[in-house]
Amino acid sequence: MLPSTCSKVSLRQRPIKNDRLSLYLDYYPAIRNPRTMKMSRREYLGFYIFANPRNKYQREYNDSILMRAEIIRCRRQEAVINNEFGFLDREQPKADFLLYFEEKAKKHYDKWLIVYRHFERFVKGKCSFGDVTIELCNKFREYLLTAKQLRHPKLTITRNSAAGYWSTFRALLKEAYKERLLKENLNDFIEDIEYEEVKKNFLTADEVKLLAATPCEKPILKAASLFSILTGLRISDILKLRWEDIRPDADGEMAMFIRIQKTQKESIHPLSPEMLALCGERDKGIVFKGFNRSMTQEPLKKWLKAAGITKRITFHRFRDTFATLQLAAGTDIYTVSKMLDHANVTTTQIYARLVDSTKRDTVGRIKLT
Structure with a gap:
């Protein structure tokens, strides 16, 4: 016997034209579609039988259709008991x-x-x-x-x-x-597309110091680039970094409170005095005013060449430089993963949430001078 709270599913017939009967399921009490939130009492099956079968073939046809309809009724009754109502969404x-x-x-x-x-x-x-x-x-x-x-x-x-x-x-x-x-x-039922092994260029600690000591025709490009090397921040996040995002954390130390554009996750990044110095004097609005993506093309190449760096280095490689130098400095892979805001990546293997005090220990490990 079905519980009183569970709808009973019955097979019904409704007369239609041409001396036929349309088969439908009757739910009592009515059930609610969890996606549309509409109540539903009837489900028409799209099956028709003869109202008055005239010969053996019509009777056999009726028996076959009624058997199929009964199978569906049993399945629906089971679905109702299990609270699975996907069958209601015919559209x-x-x-x-x-x-x-x-x-x-x-x-x-x-x-x-x-x-x-x-x-x-x-x-x-x-x-x-x-x-x-x-x-x-x-x-x-x-x-x-x-x-x-x-x-x-x-x-x-x-x-x-x-x-x-x-x-x-x-x-x-x-x-x-x-x-x-x-x-x-x-x-x-579908397969991945495997990634190819790609060798990524990054700057060594000596090259970072060399780049920091080399003048750049676009001072804001230099500041944003060195900031990326020290923080591991993506260019998309540097471009939208605002002064309102830089404020004291729970310990009273300066940090960036940002929503990562790529993942839309909120993140807190401690800032060292050297990092803050690259931001310039405190103001309002965008921190790196005047910096844009076009600077990461010819102006960046020109600056790297002036520093004597012949590697093919894009702005994103500064983020790789951050990760590489942190690991070389002894920072564990879990902390680096957190600092890069990785959720699950092959380069860091494991993503782990670390407390802000652990991230604070990494600040200042990479030096420009």
Whole structure:
């Protein structure tokens, strides 16, 4: 006997034209769709039988359809008992997956928008949830491996960029499945794109001191670059760093209170006097006023050349320099992972939350002089 709080599912018939009966399930009491929050009493199965079968074949047909309907009724009764109501959402497969992707991308960092644009191009601007199958996902994986760059149409995206984009797309599939917008976890049936081993250039401690001692035609570029070397901060976070973000922490020591643009996670970074000096005199608004991405091209190359550094160093390599020099100075990998705001990366292997006092111990280990 079913509990009094559980709806009973009954198979019903309703007369329709052409001497037929439409089969539907009757839920009593009515059940609520957990996504739309609407109450539902009837579920039409799309099955029809003859109201007055005239021969053996029509009777056999009725028996076959009624048997199928009874199987569905039993499954629904079991789902109701288990509080699983995904079957109510008949319109979900028709919903706009591309719109869902776009909304998710806007809530994340820049790479999500890039992957969205690639996927939009791949599906030619149209894709419903019902279209998202294992086959579609595998075809998108193949697309990424040969796709052209969005900004430079003549260039193919690198293997590692494709791996990163594919990882982001799989994260989207995971979210959609968790929200019960996809009926199955497609990630169980699709493979990763493996990253290629890439040798990254970074500056040695002596090269950092050499660069710090070399004049730069763009003083703000020099300040922002050295700040990145000392803090490990990404260029996106340096560009939006404001003076309001720099204030005393719980111990009364100066720190940066920032929301990392890439991950949208809040983070606290202790600051040494040397780091603060690079920020200049306290003001309002943006800390590194006048600094922009264009400076990380020719002006940066010119400054590096003047310092006698011939390695191919981009602005992001200053972040790698921070990590490398911290590890060389004896900072454990867990602390470096925390200082870089890594959640789960192969370069640091393990992500661990550390207390601010542990991070404070790393301040000042890298010196410019």
